[in-house]
Amino acid sequence: MTAYIIRRLLAMIPIILGVTFLTFAIINLMPGSPVLRLRDNPKIRPEAAAALEKQLGLDKPWPERYLTWLGDLVRGDLGVSLYNQLPIADRIWSVIPATLLLAVASLVFALIVAVPMGVYSAVRHRSLFDQTATVSGVAMYAIPDFWLALILVWVFALQAKALGLPSLPVGGMTDARGGGDFLDRLQHLILPVIALSLAQIGGWSAIIRSSMLEVLSNDFIRTAKSKGLSDRVVYYVHAFKPAFISLLTLVGLALPGLLGGAIIIETIFAWPGMGRLTFEAIGRRDYTMIMATTLMFAVLTMLSNLLTDVAYVTLDPRIRLE
Numbered sequence: 001m002t003a004y005i006i007r008r009l010l011a012m013i014p015i016i017l018g019v020t021f022l023t024f025a026i027i028n029l030m031p032g033s034p035v036l037r038l039r040d041n042p043k044i045r046p047e048a049a050a051a052l053e054k055q056l057g058l059d060k061p062w063p064e065r066y067l068t069w070l071g072d073l074v075r076g077d078l079g080v081s082l083y084n085q086l087p088i089a090d091r092i093w094s095v096i097p098a099t100l101l102l103a104v105a106s107l108v109f110a111l112i113v114a115v116p117m118g119v120y121s122a123v124r125h126r127s128l129f130d131q132t133a134t135v136s137g138v139a140m141y142a143i144p145d146f147w148l149a150l151i152l153v154w155v156f157a158l159q160a161k162a163l164g165l166p167s168l169p170v171g172g173m174t175d176a177r178g179g180g181d182f183l184d185r186l187q188h189l190i191l192p193v194i195a196l197s198l199a200q201i202g203g204w205s206a207i208i209r210s211s212m213l214e215v216l217s218n219d220f221i222r223t224a225k226s227k228g229l230s231d232r233v234v235y236y237v238h239a240f241k242p243a244f245i246s247l248l249t250l251v252g253l254a255l256p257g258l259l260g261g262a263i264i265i266e267t268i269f270a271w272p273g274m275g276r277l278t279f280e281a282i283g284r285r286d287y288t289m290i291m292a293t294t295l296m297f298a299v300l301t302m303l304s305n306l307l308t309d310v311a312y313v314t315l316d317p318r319i320r321l322e
Contacts, residue, residue, distance in 0.1 A: 118208030140202030252308025
């Protein structure tokens with residue numbers, strides 16, 4: 001296991017090089033730069049704009065700037081923001097907890113809803129609940145998260161407030177009037193978590209339902225029933241574990257998807273996380289900040305895949321990592 005983990009960690013190095021190189025090439029080949037708007041401002045002298053461009057290193061060819069950035073990265077230096085000249089590492093570490101809180105909360109909420117829904121649908125196969133859950137799951141999976149987020153804002157904030165009903169906050173992580181306590185943070189989490197996790201609920205409930213139906217048709221389930229075990233023990237002890245393993249791959253791959261989806265959701269709900277920071281950096285052509293956030297997303301994606309493989313072995317000792 002240790003040797004496998006070390007090999008996977010070493011294999012991440014060329015992947016990181018490929019991701020960062022392509023990202024750096026794309027953002028530098030796009031038209032525009034952080035200094036372009038200064039050149040178009042009649043109040044800014046061309047000499048001043050050229051001096052700023054040279055100070056930021058934007059006068060050099062982008063492959064040379066990539067090698068410089070890569071050399072700084074090896075030394076643990078993510079550089080400074082081209083927008084405000086502040087250290088990027090400090091800014092990244094200040095927003096990662098907010099993004100992880102949103103992503104993990106969405107992951108847990110999706111599991112809490114999807115797993116019981118899928119299991120009960122399989123146990124009550126072809127019942128009214130099963131048919132309703134199947135149709136609802138397809139609808140939830142098909143709804144775009146950004147559209148759902150806007151609908152949630154309109155219904156639970158704007159319309160609720162207009163009708164004099166209790167409304168939910170739609171901006172930030174805390175409210176200055178709420179004091180930033182647990183209840184205040186929980187209220188701010190509700191709508192972003194629903195918007196980010198609804199598609200996962202629809203997809204995961206269908207997967208766990210299909211897996212449970214397959215497991216329930218196996219011989220060892222019939223053997224367990226013939227021994228006189230209760231249906232609860234058969235369904236939720238003997239059948240659930242092998243069925244959940246098939247869901248594990250999707251759960252492991254979902255965390256990067258939730259982090260990526262957080263770029264739009266965090267922007268809509270003004271959530272102070274890495275997704276919103278990336279969105280703002282793109283608008284400002286803040287190349288160094290875009291590179292840093294892309295690097296963090298890539299690392300988190302690869303680590304989640306590695307943790308998924310390790311969890312496979314933990315849940316099913318028959319699986320061997322090569």
